[in-house]
Each structure stands twice: as structure tokens, then as C-alpha cells.
Amino acid sequence: MDLYSDCGVPVRPEVADAHAQTLDSFSRPGTWWRGPERTEIVAESRRARIEAGLQEADGFTDQDPGSIADLPEAVRRVAREAAVSPKDIGRDFYDGAVPEEMSDAEYVEVIGVVARAVDLDVFARGLGLPMAAVAAPKDGEPSRERPENANDDIAFAPMIHNGRRGGETGKAIYGENMMPNIIRATSLVPDECRGVMAIAIAQYVPLEAFLDMSYCNHPSVNRTQMELVAARVSAINECFY
Amino acid sequence: MLLRESGKFHDTPVDMAVLADTARDSGVPDGGALLDFCNALTGTDRAALDAARTALKNRMGPNALFEASVTAANFSMLDRIANSIGIPMEGPFLDGSADFRVSTGINNYLSARNTLSANS
Numbered sequence: 321m322d323l324y325s326d327c328g329v330p331v332r333p334e335v336a337d338a339h340a341q342t343l344d345s346f347s348r349p350g351t352w353w354r355g356p357e358r359t360e361i362v363a364e365s366r367r368a369r370i371e372a373g374l375q376e377a378d379g380f381t382d383q384d385p386g387s388i389a390d391l392p393e394a395v396r397r398v399a400r401e402a403a404v405s406p407k408d409i410g411r412d413f414y415d416g417a418v419p420e421e422m423s424d425a426e427y428v429e430v431i432g433v434v435a436r437a438v439d440l441d442v443f444a445r446g447l448g449l450p451m452a453a454v455a456a457p458k459d460g461e462p463s464r465e466r467p468e469n470a471n472d473d474i475a476f477a478p479m480i481h482n483g484r485r486g487g488e489t490g491k492a493i494y495g496e497n498m499m500p501n502i503i504r505a506t507s508l509v510p511d512e513c514r515g516v517m518a519i520a521i522a523q524y525v526p527l528e529a530f531l532d533m534s535y536c537n538h539p540s541v542n543r544t545q546m547e548l549v550a551a552r553v554s555a556i557n558e559c560f561y
Numbered sequence: 562m563l564l565r566e567s568g569k570f571h572d573t574p575v576d577m578a579v580l581a582d583t584a585r586d587s588g589v590p591d592g593g594a595l596l597d598f599c600n601a602l603t604g605t606d607r608a609a610l611d612a613a614r615t616a617l618k619n620r621m622g623p624n625a626l627f628e629a630s631v632t633a634a635n636f637s638m639l640d641r642i643a644n645s646i647g648i649p650m651e652g653p654f655l656d657g658s659a660d661f662r663v664s665t666g667i668n669n670y671l672s673a674r675n676t677l678s679a680n681s
Contacts, residue, residue, distance in 0.1 A: 446630025
């Protein structure tokens with residue numbers, strides 16, 4: 321039985337699988353944050369969205385205050401802003417957190433976790449479902465592996481280049497493809513990058529169909545209708561990209 | 562830009578101004594129901610969301626409700642990553658959107674600085 325088997329709306333199996341893997345990833349040790357910390361980053365994102373009225377509390381059970389993971393206040397601040405008001409995040413916000421209060425890679429992992437959590441929560445809200453439960457955090461230490469060749473400095477945080485300049489790490493993440501900046505954005509934390517790619521490809525369009533305007537996931541919504549939804553959501557979030 | 566290009570492919574010219582003013586007719590079939598759903602899904606009025614969800618499902622079917630929800634979710638994720646990491650837009654996409662970015666106010670977004678300041 322998959323995550324959405326009894327939700328009353330036909331959910332594509334690859335989306336259900338990607339969402340299940342995403343939920344599982346939240347409770348496991350990441351690259352810079354432990355399982356309890358990642359789980360708490362998701363919880364902080366959810367609390368912020370519920371408080372802002374952007375998400376119903378259905379499905380969210382807050383932890384006993386005594387068992388909530390200790391998380392730096394700056395991480396909570398970044399998680400809340402990204403969850404609720406991405407339009408207000410610019411260079412000053414990043415510089416206010418990095419490197420004084422967290423490293424660039426720690427920041428990227430927080431953003432990756434929050435962005436993926438909001439994805440699942442917006443999806444649930446769209447269908448009128450409760451938020452999907454995150455499993456209890458797993459023990460273990462983060463890998464703390466920083467890719468050597470993350471030196472493309474066109475964004476706030478460094479990214480791994482496409483092609484030869486990306487080295488073996490780039491090839492391992494991107495394959496032989498030239499990836500757009502949005503896919504490379506979280507490559508300073510390769511596991512986050514892989515997680516974003518997996519969910520985006522399942523939900524939106526396969527990479528090879530990106531410029532195929534005849535592509536659709538279901539005949540009830542053609543590519544223009546998909547792009548209208550995408551563009552309007554991005555306008556609301558004031559995302560220039 | 563993909564919105565306009567896909568509209569050309571499907572012979573449905575898109576009024577790009579609808580991105581800033583959703584009261585306009587986008588030119589996209591069932592565009593009104595899709596835009597109402599987007600606005601409600603990203604807003605704080607639960608009753609409006611329930612109504613928009615029902616209207617979309619009745620008009621376009623349950624598969625369309627799923628596709629609209631999963632597309633909105635996807636861009637809720639990608640927008641947060643793009644703005645928070647500060648990535649610039651690639652040149653070809655930048656050139657292809659120049660005409661409507663001014664009229665729709667897109668150039669005034671805080672996140673526009675990540676691209677426009679690098680190109681100025």
C-alpha cells in the first residue's frame with residue numbers, strides 16, 4: 321500500500337514513491353545535520369506555515385517539548401522564512417546567516433529539507449489531505465563530506481559545475497547531462513541535490529522532455545496548463561528564476 | 562518563458578499579464594479554474610481553497626486536480642531553492658522573457674537581483 325493509496329484521487333505511482341523516499345530521508349542523518357535535527361527542521365517549517373495560515377494543522381503532531389531536538393535559533397529562522405516567505409529572501413538574508421551562524425553547506429541542507437517538506441505539504445493541501453507523517457528520527461552521524469569541486473560561485477552558495485569542471489562528483493550527480501542552475505543549486509550537498517532531482521523529475525517532466533511542449537503527464541492537463549500553474553505559483557513566490 | 566512557448570505549440574496565445582493580474586483571461590483553456598486554485602492553495606482562506614478544489618475537480622476531473630497540485634508543489638519547492646540559494650537565470654531564458662518581465666513587475670522581485678545585477 322503506497323502513501324496515497326486511499327486518498328480518493330489518482331496519484332501517479334512515481335510521485336507516491338518519490339514522496340515516500342523524501343519522507344524517509346528527513347528522519348535519517350544527512351550530510352551536516354543529524355536525523356533528529358532534520359526532523360525538527362521539517363517540524364519548524366510546518367509550525368511556521370500553520371501559524372501563518374498557509375497550512376492546516378491536520379496530520380501534524382508536535383513533539384513533547386522535552387524531546388524536541390536542540391536546533392540553533394538561526395536554523396529555525398532560516399527554516400521559517402524559507403517555509404513562509406521565500407519572496408523576501410535575498411543576499412542580505414543569506415549573509416546574515418552564513419558564515420557567522422552556520423556554514424554554507426549547513427544552510428544549503430536546511431533549504432533543501434525545508435523546500436522538499438513544503439513541496440509535500442503543498443501537495444497534501446492541494447488534495448485536501450493531512451500532512452504526511454515523518455518517521456521517528458534515526459540514530460547516526462552526518463557524513464560531513466564537502467565536495468572538493470563545488471567552486472561555481474554564481475549564486476550565494478557554491479555549486480558543482482556542469483561537465484568536466486564538475487569532476488567525478490558532478491558526473492555522479494548529473495550523469496552526462498548539462499543541468500540547469502535550479503538543479504545544481506543544492507549541489508554543495510550532493511544528497512540534497514539528488515533528493516531534489518528525484519522529486520522534481522517525478523512530479524514535473526523528465527529531463528529529456530523539458531523542452532518538449534507536447535509532453536504531458538496526463539491528457540487532462542496539457543503542457544500549457546501545467547506551465548500556467550508553474551508560472552503563477554512562481555509569481556506568488558516572487559521567484560525571478 | 563515555457564508558458565508562452567507551450568502556448569504557441571498548442572495554438573493558444575497566452576496573455577502573460579495574467580501572471581500579475583489573475584482577473585484577466587489568460588487565453589489558456591480552463592485557465593481561470595487553474596489560477597483560482599493556485600491563488601487559494603498559496604493563500605490563507607481554507608473555504609476558498611475548498612471551493613477552488615471542488616471547482617477544478619468538477620471542471621477538469623480528478624487527474625487534473627492531482628496534476629495541478631503536484632505542479633504547484635513542485636514549484637513551491639523549486640522557488641524556495643532558487644530564491645534561497647540565489648541562483649541566476651541562464652542567458653537564453655533571460656533573453657526570451659525580457660518583453661514581459663517589465664510589464665508584469667517580475668524585474669522588481671528581490672530575487673531578480675540574483676540575475677539582473679550579474680548582467681548589468
